[in-house]
Amino acid sequence: MEIIQKLKEHTAIVLPEQGLEQQLAIAAKEQRPLIIKLGFDPTAPDLHLGHAVVLKKLRQFQQLGHQVVIVVGDFTARIGDPTGKNKSRKPLSTAEVQANAATYVAQLGKLIDVHKARIVFNGSWLDRMSPSDMVQVMSQVTVAQLLQRNDFNNRFTSNTPIALHELVYPVLQGFDSVQIRADIEMGGTDQLFNCTMGRQLQETMGQAPQTVLCMPLLKGLDGKEKMSKSLHNTIGLTDAPELMFAKTMSIPDELIPEWLQLVTDFSISEQEALRGRMQVGENPMLIKKCIAANIVTQYHDAGAAEGAAAHFARQFQQRDPEQKEWTPVSLKDLAQTPQVSLQLLDLCHKLKGKLSRTDIRRLIESGAVQLDHQKITDVHSVVTIAPGMKLRIGKRDFFELC
């Protein structure tokens, strides 16, 4: 009973409701480990704290002796988007898929025991399907059902084209569950639809349908959107200790309760104690320091956490004469490399996307933009990007590149 409680902790969706109890009962009865599936899209190998929410749950299953199976979606990654409309979906070569999978497995190692997990490539069965097998699989699903998926539904009702092959991808993802005979499929709540495809295909193909277990989507550094690489609001699992620490310090205070729960490994009572301190009026920045240290300890170690905290204090607090907090911005998140030159105007625009170029031009001309504590008033200035560079835009925005 305690096990069930622990496994259900923080889950957003368990489908069917009693699915976890049922699967555990089956495992006990048949004296075998459960097969826990997690799909991985090899076009996006950079893992962040959002992924970690799911991976930590996976770790719980693994620690209970169950079999984790990571399904690398190389089949679709190698095809990409044949319509060429989706530029983020350009086809990957087999070598690229392999490299991305290796990067991914290395990051997985921070959270689960990769030696005990099975890593399989869905191309190994999908590439071998005959055309008539594919038709058979497609016949198990209706068009109306597929168009219920949120993104398809939105596009269909707004007359944004959906190519036929896009409907096929979730069906193939479901077929992966049949192939590995998954008992449980894990994912974020945004994967609910695709995971239910697995249930359906298993059922029509004579298997017991898997239980779907979705974790909540972690909010990113901005405190608004889900953590996502494309939104530049992530903390990467391989980010350096200093960057991890500084990024954590930049989250809005409202995020603290959610991050305590989903990101830290504080015990329930430790979490309660920290929330208690906030309630009695303690500066949220101190709580964030605890969270930041906890995160760095998880993904690096306690020494690194101490070092990062000291670095943060030096860099962002003591050194600044006005006691301003400088928001750290990683070059990676800006999609920039050191030593590249670009217009000051463009750099400001990247950092403060909400301001129009005209606004920024006015700020520069009025002397409200400072680079490394020097006013720059020439709107045509070109700057050479470097970590440590400090940029002040207007009265309230202080950025430090790192």
Add this chain to the structure above:
Amino acid sequence: MEIIQKLKEHTAIVLPEQGLEQQLAIAAKEQRPLIIKLGFDPTAPDLHLGHAVVLKKLRQFQQLGHQVVIVVGDFTARIGDPTGKNKSRKPLSTAEVQANAATYVAQLGKLIDVHKARIVFNGSWLDRMSPSDMVQVMSQVTVAQLLQRNDFNNRFTSNTPIALHELVYPVLQGFDSVQIRADIEMGGTDQLFNCTMGRQLQETMGQAPQTVLCMPLLKGLDGKEKMSKSLHNTIGLTDAPELMFAKTMSIPDELIPEWLQLVTDFSISEQEALRGRMQVGENPMLIKKCIAANIVTQYHDAGAAEGAAAHFARQFQQRDPEQKEWTPVSLKDLAQTPQVSLQLLDLCHKLKGKLSRTDIRRLIESGAVQLDHQKITDVHSVVTIAPGMKLRIGKRDFFELC
């Protein structure tokens, strides 16, 4: 110019409008025959006069030296309907497909030179496609576009399930055009959507898109619905001369102009002369006799036509003391075999579907039903089916089984 006129004669749709002129110009310039595609569904090998409308147009192309390619859709026929919902689409074995194709080719021989035509099976390329090739082909077409096809649209808007593989079939049919590099695809107007798929796929795959040439759908013996085996309103190309003749005599008079055009091979002036005779008040039955004789001559010979006319006169006109015309009904069309016993009530219901069973029961009890000129008043009577059997139902309906 005369050739174009002849080729356009009786066509319902030419897409694009100038497509025929363009294709003929290309053929002339490149000094090669055009490739004229006709798809054949090997689940339905029985050809009738409706098919002949398309085949006669195909014959014109063949007589001009163009290359007819018959694409046997064995790929989908062998898969059938995996959902099992469509009972008319049960999977065929390779042997069944071969047998049906042979039957089909034999019937084709009545209208085109089968030795000059190429007969290809689409399984020979579809079965060899890799799963990623299939995804590529599917990516060329949008879901919204497929749902525009009449039957899909009706089902989608009425929430009748459409399985995903059903959307794939027309796309594969279009891919056949790419494979055989079709210049022109022919079909009835009900094939327009599928034929335009071929245009689209050829274009996205770097070929000049085929011209689509659709013939009108011939009305069947009932004068209402299109001629179709499932509606039991056909004249089969292999029907015996007597049956062909008698069935033709049973068409409603309003059908005469359409049949003169699409079914007979009377010249334009001969057709005009026959229409003229009707306009000056001649009995339409005499015009129908001319049509019937013409049809029998086409599919058998002039001698057979003469024999069938004489047989018809003996059987249906002279012998009947009341000079009633007995409507011939073939056992095949009733889906019956000789010597099978069935309830009189059921037989009447098959012949007069518009009457309810209660109506028929009343007619029998009131003595209004005669079997071979004998009143039958027992509603539980059982009859043994035999050709030549005459059944009178009420005052106006006279049927003869043949």
